Amino acid sequence: MLQAQKRLSTGFLILLSLPTAAVGFALSSGIATTTWLLSTRYGLHLENIALIWLMGPLMGLLVQPLVGALSDRTWLMKGRRRPYLLAGGVAGAVSTYAMLMLDSLATATGLSLIAVAVIVALLADLATNVTFNPARSLVADLTPEGPARVRGYAWMQTVSGVLGISAYLISIFFGNYALVLVTVAVVFVLTVLPLMFIQETAPVAMAASPGPAGTGTRATGLAAFRTLWPMVGFLVYGVFVAIDKIVFGDALAAWAIPLFLAVIGVTLSWGVLIVWRGRRQPSGQNRLRTMLLAHGFAWLGVQSMFVMGFFYVRDFVVPAAAGPVLADGLYQLANAAAVTTAADTAGRVLSMGFLLLNLVGAALPVLVLKPLCLRYGKVRVHRSAMGLMAAAYAFIVLAPANEAFFYLGMLLCGIGWSSLISIVFAIYSESVDSREMGVSMGVFNSSLVLPALAVPGLLRLSDALDGHRWVFALFALCLALSFAFWCAVSERAQHEER
Numbered sequence: 001m002l003q004a005q006k007r008l009s010t011g012f013l014i015l016l017s018l019p020t021a022a023v024g025f026a027l028s029s030g031i032a033t034t035t036w037l038l039s040t041r042y043g044l045h046l047e048n049i050a051l052i053w054l055m056g057p058l059m060g061l062l063v064q065p066l067v068g069a070l071s072d073r074t075w076l077m078k079g080r081r082r083p084y085l086l087a088g089g090v091a092g093a094v095s096t097y098a099m100l101m102l103d104s105l106a107t108a109t110g111l112s113l114i115a116v117a118v119i120v121a122l123l124a125d126l127a128t129n130v131t132f133n134p135a136r137s138l139v140a141d142l143t144p145e146g147p148a149r150v151r152g153y154a155w156m157q158t159v160s161g162v163l164g165i166s167a168y169l170i171s172i173f174f175g176n177y178a179l180v181l182v183t184v185a186v187v188f189v190l191t192v193l194p195l196m197f198i199q200e201t202a203p204v205a206m207a208a209s210p211g212p213a214g215t216g217t218r219a220t221g222l223a224a225f226r227t228l229w230p231m232v233g234f235l236v237y238g239v240f241v242a243i244d245k246i247v248f249g250d251a252l253a254a255w256a257i258p259l260f261l262a263v264i265g266v267t268l269s270w271g272v273l274i275v276w277r278g279r280r281q282p283s284g285q286n287r288l289r290t291m292l293l294a295h296g297f298a299w300l301g302v303q304s305m306f307v308m309g310f311f312y313v314r315d316f317v318v319p320a321a322a323g324p325v326l327a328d329g330l331y332q333l334a335n336a337a338a339v340t341t342a343a344d345t346a347g348r349v350l351s352m353g354f355l356l357l358n359l360v361g362a363a364l365p366v367l368v369l370k371p372l373c374l375r376y377g378k379v380r381v382h383r384s385a386m387g388l389m390a391a392a393y394a395f396i397v398l399a400p401a402n403e404a405f406f407y408l409g410m411l412l413c414g415i416g417w418s419s420l421i422s423i424v425f426a427i428y429s430e431s432v433d434s435r436e437m438g439v440s441m442g443v444f445n446s447s448l449v450l451p452a453l454a455v456p457g458l459l460r461l462s463d464a465l466d467g468h469r470w471v472f473a474l475f476a477l478c479l480a481l482s483f484a485f486w487c488a489v490s491e492r493a494q495h496e497e498r
Contacts, residue, residue, distance in 0.1 A: 019085050036347040037099060063130065064442040089191030150370055163190075172331055349403060
């Protein structure tokens, strides 16, 4: 074992973060390029693009818990997570490159473009899900609970954020095509290289972790799955959308918004009941249910922004520009003779917005959130971050729809984003059995995947509300619900943080 690993040095924590950062880079690349690529290069309609985005959550719902459970019980090549990270890194590089070849693949296979796009998206998401769960579990495996765990996940987000920033800088200065090519190399190298220097702990050497005071033993992976029942309506909605699109050709589209509103109503009612029961009889299971509901509503708002942000920028932010936009000016520094279309401009403005989001997301976990967590508690800090993110979305709604205010709003959103993909992992990982961290991380992923299945419903509702003009108001509402549920999550006793 490396001395740096024994000491949990900053260098080791950075090395430990690289596989997760590689997946984060791929996700940042996908957010910046997928909608733009499918819309401009291949001419796919918004609803077809939403269907392709839906494939990722469906794949994650099936694959992440399975891979997590398998990796908990695997010991191959001197590692539990190592075989899955190797496989995911190779598959991720190949599937990312295939996104540039959809038309050629359609011609070669005789399939329709939309069918090939769905298949490639499924393969890309399969690679992401095979990699992401073991990568995040590895951080929990090799860091003890308390401040060291918080520090590990804070550095994970900082490294991921820096790479995410570089992804958007590549998009802004060199274009989305160049970003896809760079992603191929980054995913492969940063997933595989760290495995040569990290020594994992064999399953037989791990002991069960006691639960928070007064709550009994922690939930195992299978028991944790029961905490997802309140979000089963999102799964029903996702299946409805997929069947209606693939089998019935949108014949049931008139039911999409009513069903979506019914699912939200049932989920909220179930959540309120859980909170009420938790007040009367506190338990680790109720705390976990409330936590996952809070996290799920946050991701409903964030995932929807990833899918629909491009169209808001294209239809409202770019037309409001009185002259050349900053994002185009930066691009032309490296591409002076390039011809710019409105869609290209929208893509670059969106990339600039996500760059600012990730800039804050990279800086805050280590510099701000970690010390705040040690002083005030992780739950309180994360709860506040969700409230600030809701306020940031509301700011974008109320401010004029121009480039400057959009960038400012995305900077403010970065406060919540920084906690959503760092501190919350420390909170959750200390609420489940460490011996089954892989499958438990699969459950945690499902808490954001299930709400993502309802994104098409939010899209249709947004379209009905003045053609996406108020879409950020819907995002704000989702984050406000997340904040409300986090208010019902108790902080762990201070003596258990040591």
